[in-house]
Amino acid sequence: MDQLTLAVVSRNYFNLPAWIALQDGLFAAEGLDVRIDHIEGIEEVNERLRDGRAQLAYGVTEHVILDAEAGGRQRIIGGNVNRLPFSFIARAGIRDYAELRGRRIGVSSLRAGSSSLIIRLLAKRGLRWPEDFTLVPCGPILARWDMLRSGEIDAGLQGAPLDQIALDQGFVSLGNPRDEVPDFQFTSLDLDAGWAEANRDLVLRFCRAFLRAHERFYADQATASRIAMQESGIERRYADRAWEQYVREAIFPRDGEASEAGVQALIETSSLIRDLPPRERRAADYIDRSWLAAARGSL
Known part of the structure; x- marks a missing residue:
């Protein structure tokens, strides 16, 4: 072999x-x-x-x-x-993108990965980085999930099936990036x-x-x-x-x-x-x- x-x-x-x-x-x-x-x-x-x-x-x-x-x-x-398998998952009580102003958003890395997606999604809704929110490099989605549950970040992209697990545990989805970026x-x-x-x-x-x-x-x-x-x-x-x-x-x-x-x-x-x-x-x-x-x- x-x-x-x-x-x-x-x-x-x-x-x-x-x-x-x-x-x-x-x-x-x-x-x-x-x-x-x-x-x-x-x-x-x-x-x-x-x-x-x-x-x-x-x-x-x-x-x-x-x-x-x-x-x-x-x-x-x-x-x-x-194609993106993510949902934008946030802590309970955050109802829409506007409430991400001043929040900490988890990303895989500041160099690549989910950072550019987050910036694109929030820019379309009038939120500019770094003035309006903080990007927190967390590593892959498992690490982001742990930090979301611990309260170290307020939101972040979660891939299937973690997004479904998050919803069942009381977190909320602000939307699906694939609806705006299909490929x-x-x-x-x-x-x-x-x-x-x-x-x-x-x-x-x-x-x-x-x-x-x-x-x-x-x-x-x-x-x-x-x-x-x-x-x-x-x-x-x-x-x-x-x-x-x-x-x-x-x-x-x-x-x-x-x-x-x-x-x-x-x-x-x-x-x-x-x-x-x-x-x-x-x-x-x-x-x-x-x-x-x-x-x-x-x-």
Whole structure:
């Protein structure tokens, strides 16, 4: 068995296709022994890909774009969270966006991730950062959930199924960002192009398992929910609700592909968080579809 390491962000539902490939034997069928490293710091996922501690990653897509703009070799080769699965969850008693003035809003990082989304959503409602609210870097959604419950933050994006758990515990939803940003490449399957070219057979075998895992997610709810419960500790009712939402809204791409429209929306939205010169490259320049195409052709 050939060993590979896949770095992922935290232990949340976003990782389900990789968990399916591991637990249902799809990696093993390709002769791969894949270790999934669950990382709480979203920047560290990108760093491990850069320094070789991980060969592939479910990373925050913005980090790949920043790496490429700095002359790096990271590339998006597949999709993960292609559409936003979030609700904007706030403490009980906060009734609308206007009541977020002066509040502390949790985000994954000030450098990438949910920050730009929050700024975009609140700007449309007349709230400007940093004058009108504070962004608090918390890490991934599990950390944001803990800080929301402890009162350290007043609101933040929560992904399915944590948003449903929050509502059942008395928190409130101020809305769904996907209603305003229908396509957004939040996370993706990423790798270092130099390593990939030197290890073509390994990448293609990984990609075949990746493609099969996405199809199995859509075709086999029982397996998807069982593995989600096993890996993330959620109850069956929440695992089933999350599966229904992810299938209905095609949050995971059934064909495994990254979304060009989603990457473009990310590029345009992320400019709110940093003072960057206009980006000359378009979304397609950051996506290498050749790996999935070759893997699909060999299935």
